[in-house]
Amino acid sequence: MAILVIAEHDNSTLKGATLNAVTAASQVGGELHLLVAGEGCGAAAEAAAQVAGVSKVLVADNAAYAHQLAENLSKLVAELGKDYSHVIAPATTTGKNVMPRVAALLDVAQLSDITAVESDNTFQRPIYAGNAIATVESLDPIKVITVRGTAFDAAAETGGSASVEAVAAVHDAGISAFVGEEVAQSDRPELTSAKVVVSGGRGMGNGENFAILEKLADKLGAAVGASRAAVDAGFVPNDMQVGQTGKIVAPELYIAVGISGAIQHLAGMKDSKVIVAINKDEEAPIFQVADYSLVADLFEAVPELDAKL
C-alpha cells in the first residue's frame, strides 16, 4: 500500500514542514505520494515532484482549495485516502484543522503530533504537554497521522523525479468562506524552521524592549519567539508564542531571555540542541534545562552579547 502525504504550501512554494512529514512517511515504508491541493498551485506541485523519495504528485488545482478550507479539503483527502494505508500531514495549524475531519469521514482515529515511527502501525506521541510519551498502536485499516516537524529531519528538496497527475475531483461544501488574513511580515526565518531562536519572556518588561532581541536575532539570522507570559502580558502577538499551547521549536541554538521556564514553555523548546538562558533570578527553572546559564540583567547582557558576536 502507498502513503499519501498532504503538502503544506502557499501555491508557489512548499513549506518546510512538508519535508519533515515526508521523512516520517518514509520511515513507515512504502510508495510515497504527495497531494498538492490549492489554486494556481502548479509551481508548488513542480517543487513537490523534486522532493527525494516521492514517486507521484497529485495536483488538485481549484478555487475550492484556494485557502485550504477544512470543509472542502477534508472531503478531497478522505476520497483519495481510501486507496492508501496511511494519510500523513504536518502538524501545522492547517494539518490540525483538516486531518481530524479526514479521519472522521473515513471512520478511523487520528494519531496527532507523532514524534517517532516504531512500525507501520505503532507510533510515539507526546501527551500531557510533553510530560509523558505515549506509544500507540493503530487498529484501523487507514492510519491518519499528523507529524511534529521538529522530531523528523527534512527530506531533501531535490533529487526526486515524481510523476505529476491532476486530480479532477472538486469538493466545494459551500458552508464556509475565506474572509481575510493578517500575516505577520518579517524578513527573519520562520520560528519552527529557524536554526537559531531568540525568545523573550515577562522579564522583557514591555513590547518595545523586544527590539534588543530583534537586533540580536538579526545578527544571528535567528527567529524571535516569546513565552506565553509575554504574550498574555500583551508584549507581542500570539504567533510568536513558543510552548505547548504555541509553537514547538527545536533549533540548533535557543536563547531564552527573561523567561522563567514554566512547564508549558519548556514543552515547546526542550528538544533544542543547545539552550542558553539569561535571567537575573538564579532560581529560575529555565536554568535546570539550559546548557549555558547566565545570571545577569538582560538589559545589560543582551546588548553586550550582541556587540561581542
Place this chain on the structure above:
Amino acid sequence: MKALVAVKRVIDYNVKVRVKSDNTDVDLANVKMALNPFCEIAVEEAVRLKEAGTVSEVVVVSIGPKACQEQIRTALALGADRGIQIETDEMPESLGVAKLLAKVVEEEKPELVILGKQSIDSDNNQTGQMLGALLDMPQGTFASEVKVEGDKVNVTREVDGGLQTVALNLPAIVTTDLRLNEPRYASLPNIMKAKKKPLDVKTPADLGVELKAHTRLLKVAPPAERQAGIRVSSVDELVDKLKNEAKVI
C-alpha cells in the same frame, strides 16, 4: 439561538504529571482534577454571547464517569443554563466523543457548538473537527474572535504566521484558542445557584452510539530528561562556549 458547549474533566493545569512505574499510563490517583482550560474559555465565550443577547440558552455537555458532574457544575456556576452528562467509565477516544456529541447536537439543535481546541491530557486537538465532519458543519478552529452576523458567524483563527478570518454558515462549530477571552471566576452565589440548575444523565446506549477502540495504548514513558549544563560568569565566557564548545555560532 442555542449554544452547546462540550467540556472535559482533566488533571489540574498546575499539577506535575507522573508516569506510573509500570509504564501503563500516567498516575491520576488522588490527583486534583479540573475543567480543561480551553473548555473553560469555551464556556466563557458562550456565556458572553448570552450576555450580549446573541445566545438565549447555554447547554453544557460532558462525557465521563459521575465525577465529571463536578466540571458540569463549574460550567453552570460560570453561567451555563443546564447540563448533560453522558455517563461512561471508559474514556472514549476522540472519534467516539465526536459521535456521542453528534447525537446530542441532533437532539438539541444548537446554532453554535463551542469546544476547547484540545484537552491538556491527551493533547489530541481533534474532537471539534471530527464533530464538524460527522455533522457536515463548518468549523472555526483555534478561534481568537467570534462574531455572529445574521445567519453566519465570522471566526478569526490563530494560524501559523498570523490570523485568518473565515465566514461560516450557521449552525457551526468553534474551537477556542487562548486569546479568545479570559474566563471569569465563579462567585459564591452563582456556585450555590448552579447546584439547582438541571443536569440530565444519559448513556451512550441512550444515544444509540456503540463505542469502539481504534487505537491501543502500549506504553507511557517519561520523556528523556535534560541535564542542566553549566553556569557561565560573563557574556565573554558565554560567547567563548558557544563558539568553541557547542560550536553553534
